[in-house]
Amino acid sequence: MEDGVLFFQEFSIMGKDFSNAGSVSTEIKSILKEIGFDPVIVRRAAIAAYEAEMNVVMYADRGVVRLRVTPDKISIELEDEGQGIEDIELAMQEGYSTATPEMREMGFGAGMGLPNIKRNSDHFEITSQPGRGTKLNIVIKAR
Amino acid sequence: MKLTEIKEILNADVITGDSHLGDEFEEVCSADLMSDVLAFATPGTILLTGLTNVQSVITAHVAEVGAVVYIRGKRPDEDAIKLAMQKNLPLLASPLTMFEACGRLYKQGLKSGSSTAK
Ligand SMILES: Nc1ncnc2c1ncn2[C@@H]1O[C@H](COP(=O)(O)OP(=O)(O)O)[C@@H](O)[C@H]1O
Ligand SMILES: [Mg+2]
Numbered sequence: 001m002e003d004g005v006l007f008f009q010e011f012s013i014m015g016k017d018f019s020n021a022g023s024v025s026t027e028i029k030s031i032l033k034e035i036g037f038d039p040v041i042v043r044r045a046a047i048a049a050y051e052a053e054m055n056v057v058m059y060a061d062r063g064v065v066r067l068r069v070t071p072d073k074i075s076i077e078l079e080d081e082g083q084g085i086e087d088i089e090l091a092m093q094e095g096y097s098t099a100t101p102e103m104r105e106m107g108f109g110a111g112m113g114l115p116n117i118k119r120n121s122d123h124f125e126i127t128s129q130p131g132r133g134t135k136l137n138i139v140i141k142a143r
Numbered sequence: 144m145k146l147t148e149i150k151e152i153l154n155a156d157v158i159t160g161d162s163h164l165g166d167e168f169e170e171v172c173s174a175d176l177m178s179d180v181l182a183f184a185t186p187g188t189i190l191l192t193g194l195t196n197v198q199s200v201i202t203a204h205v206a207e208v209g210a211v212v213y214i215r216g217k218r219p220d221e222d223a224i225k226l227a228m229q230k231n232l233p234l235l236a237s238p239l240t241m242f243e244a245c246g247r248l249y250k251q252g253l254k255s256g257s258s259t260a261k
Contacts, residue, residue: 019197019222021201022197022198022201022205025201026201029204039186039207043205043206047181047205047206050181050202051178051181106177106194106198107177107178107194107196107199108178109178110176110178110179112179112181112182113178116178116182
């Protein structure tokens, strides 16, 4: 384990597995709550993780989530294999979505996920290789 | 206002979470879009929704919604109920339409549990 890492866990997400969608974020929320983070911080991390998890389920084939907690910050890294994103600037715009009617029926696909992930993060990075996959780095300061 | 009063106003049944009937609520938000709840709901609000899948409960749990009321006589899916029990989240079902449910609660002085974009 790296220096100062209080907690590390890797989770996997299957694309199109709508019945388990959200289970990783629910677990991340319990872990952060258990560690004893401020509820406001736990909520922000859980919201960002959930929107990001839904994106992997909806748009990618599979992905991993790495939760790393240090005394100063919570870092949630998502790396997926899938179609990737051609135009990240466009994808980051509020209201832009390629979701299908089925995804909208589940309550997602309003094009608000990525902007809301960014809003809940202290540091947010997204990179993508079209045709290969997408990486998100979400960091939330511990205080 | 206590959840039990809200239940009466909405002619609602408790699906799970009887022990929360004494909980106090001041705010209500209504949405079928879970991304809206995740972006705009204030912690501790009541959520009125027509979305009955498990995502409604996960969203409520993640966003720290205090109780979910399903409108128009809809019942949540089995896995939604199961998760709500696990997470200790009260679920109610009301026969009213979204419009009528919101209107009644608004009239009784409940406030908006939805903030605009920060
Ligand atoms: N992990 C991902 N892989 C491929 N495309 C993605 C991924 N995440 C987001 N996208 C693309 O970016 C768009 C915007 O995402 P988001 O803001 O979460 O809104 P929504 O999911 O509601 O469409 C999606 O519609 C999709 O086209
Ligand atoms: Mg999304």
